[in-house]
Amino acid sequence: MTPPSPTLRLIHLSDLHFGAQHAGASDILLGAIHDLNPGLTLITGDLTQRARNSQFIAARQFFDQLPANWVAIPGNHDMPLFRPWHRLFAPRDRYRRHIGSATTDRLDSPTLRLALLDSTDRLAWRAGRLSASTANRAAAWLADAAPAQLRVAAAHHPFASRQHDNKGGMAGARHARRALIDIGGADILLWGHLHRSEISRVGAPSGRHAIGIGVGSPTSSRHVNDGLFFHQLDMAGDHINLAVWRRLASEPAFVRVATHRFVRDDHGWREIRD
Ligand SMILES: [Fe+2]
Numbered sequence: 001m002t003p004p005s006p007t008l009r010l011i012h013l014s015d016l017h018f019g020a021q022h023a024g025a026s027d028i029l030l031g032a033i034h035d036l037n038p039g040l041t042l043i044t045g046d047l048t049q050r051a052r053n054s055q056f057i058a059a060r061q062f063f064d065q066l067p068a069n070w071v072a073i074p075g076n077h078d079m080p081l082f083r084p085w086h087r088l089f090a091p092r093d094r095y096r097r098h099i100g101s102a103t104t105d106r107l108d109s110p111t112l113r114l115a116l117l118d119s120t121d122r123l124a125w126r127a128g129r130l131s132a133s134t135a136n137r138a139a140a141w142l143a144d145a146a147p148a149q150l151r152v153a154a155a156h157h158p159f160a161s162r163q164h165d166n167k168g169g170m171a172g173a174r175h176a177r178r179a180l181i182d183i184g185g186a187d188i189l190l191w192g193h194l195h196r197s198e199i200s201r202v203g204a205p206s207g208r209h210a211i212g213i214g215v216g217s218p219t220s221s222r223h224v225n226d227g228l229f230f231h232q233l234d235m236a237g238d239h240i241n242l243a244v245w246r247r248l249a250s251e252p253a254f255v256r257v258a259t260h261r262f263v264r265d266d267h268g269w270r271e272i273r274d
């Protein structure tokens, strides 16, 4: 009998927006993450509201208090929109100075291969852009994963979304889906940016698909009425449990509001409904 695979607990955060947070929100979030004791925390961009030094410093202080490891990628708000010279010629300077030394575009563990993709673009500030070369490089690396490793790709902007709004679609998303799923064999695609928690099957031309998961903001003052969110992923071999945590402004703590269970069989991943 095959021994059960060790479980890796990953917390997925996005859109922390230091500089425009609901009062006390990051302290409440930090407490919730410590209670869950994850092995890894992933932050998919928009760490700050205006890419100010003070906001990056606050974000970094928050990350340094997280339990265990963390990795981050930038979002569009981490490039200075209202300082055109900086946005055009040095868009990621402050991100690199305060955050970059602690990030990587790849993370490898016995049970996980995680590709981090920078989808920010100084010209397509809001909608983002994923270049074909970035997607291809990540896909080739994912394709080379060991059988025991789950293949996960993460970006700030959505690889796919069931919802359409004025934030537009990420340029290069179609190519990225094809590369990451068909060539890379990605199991999970993660994103933020839309400030909305959503779970979907993301297909590629070959008929293969990945689990697509977008997460809302856990701290943004814009979303106190419709809920603040983060996700907990427990990953073990052919099983993934996704817990959706939500806090309303009137509540003192996050509450687990949904759990999605996925299993992998010969046809790929499917959700098990109780
Ligand atoms: Fe955001």
Ligand SMILES: [Fe+2]
Residues within 6 Å of the ligand: 046, 075, 076, 077, 156, 192, 193, 194
């Ligand atoms: Fe964003």
